[in-house]
Amino acid sequence: MDILEFPAHFPPTDKWKKFFIGVRWLGPDLSFFKTLKEFQANRTETDMSLWGSGERQILAGKISQILHEQLGWGSAVFIPRDVARVAFHGPRFDFNDSDAAFDDIVEMLDRDYSLNPPSSFWESMRDAELGQLVDGLLALR
Numbered sequence: 001m002d003i004l005e006f007p008a009h010f011p012p013t014d015k016w017k018k019f020f021i022g023v024r025w026l027g028p029d030l031s032f033f034k035t036l037k038e039f040q041a042n043r044t045e046t047d048m049s050l051w052g053s054g055e056r057q058i059l060a061g062k063i064s065q066i067l068h069e070q071l072g073w074g075s076a077v078f079i080p081r082d083v084a085r086v087a088f089h090g091p092r093f094d095f096n097d098s099d100a101a102f103d104d105i106v107e108m109l110d111r112d113y114s115l116n117p118p119s120s121f122w123e124s125m126r127d128a129e130l131g132q133l134v135d136g137l138l139a140l141r
Helices: 015-019 032-041 045-051 055-071 084-089 098-113 119-124 130-139
Strands: none
Touching (some): 055 084, 055 098, 055 130
16 A cells, blocks of 8 residues: 555445444444554655645645644655545544544635635545645645
8 A cells, every 4th residue: 555545345335334334244344444544654754755845745734734633644744646535534434523624724725825715626626636636726826
C-alpha cells in the first residue's frame, strides 16, 4: 500500500452489508482502518516533498495538519495520490469527526486564501485524489 484508499468492499453496496456495517462477522470487514492508520502514521516529513514546493505544498500542509488533528490520523503527512475521501473520512469507522475537519478546512480556506468554494466544487472532488483537490482549490484563486 503506497496510497491511502479504501478496499474494494468499502463502502458496502450490498443492502445486507450496509445494514450490518460495524457488526462483526455479519457486516463488511473493517479491520483495514487499523492498517490505514498505521501505514499513514509511518510517513515522514520528507514524504511531503511529493507535493513539490511553494503554495501547493503549503496548502497541502495546512489541510494535512487539520486532518491529523481533527480525525486522529497518526501523522500530518498526506501525499498527492491519497484518495481525498479516505483522508477526510479518518482512520476509524466512526463518521462523527469528519464534519468538524471539513468545517475547519473551509474556515482555513476563507481565512488564509479568501476562498469559499461552492458545494458543486466539493461534489466534483468526491472521488478525487488529494493532489487534484489541492490543485483545484489553488485554481479557484
